[in-house]
Amino acid sequence: MARINLSSSVDLIKYPLITSKTNLLFENNQYTFLVDPRLNKVSIKKAIEFLFNVKIIKINSCNLPKKKRRVGQFTGIRPRYKKVIVKLAKDNKIDLFSNN
DSSP, X not given: OOOOOHHHHHHTEEEEOOOHHHHHHGGGTEEEXXXXXXXXXXXXXXXXXXXXXXXXXXXXXXXEXXXXXXXXXXXXXXXXXXXXXXXXXXXXXXXXXXXO
16 A cells, blocks of 8 residues: 555545434544545544544544446446544544534
């Protein structure tokens, strides 16, 4: 695997995954993100700590499979992603829903 530096790994974190199940994880100070499948846990930890200025205790990750999708007569494939659940230290918090 090629080494990925911090500036490129920040770009490879796609977006936070917000569903009803992940909203329940907010109470346990756990946040879910979709990232590029090339990232490993160490680079994900460094990138999220750099982006949000938080301390990460634990990272769980799983690779989501490619999915076939059809629009009309055309078939296509949705890209692969890696889903990451990040547990933060007790005094840290990520503000995903800012009022600004």
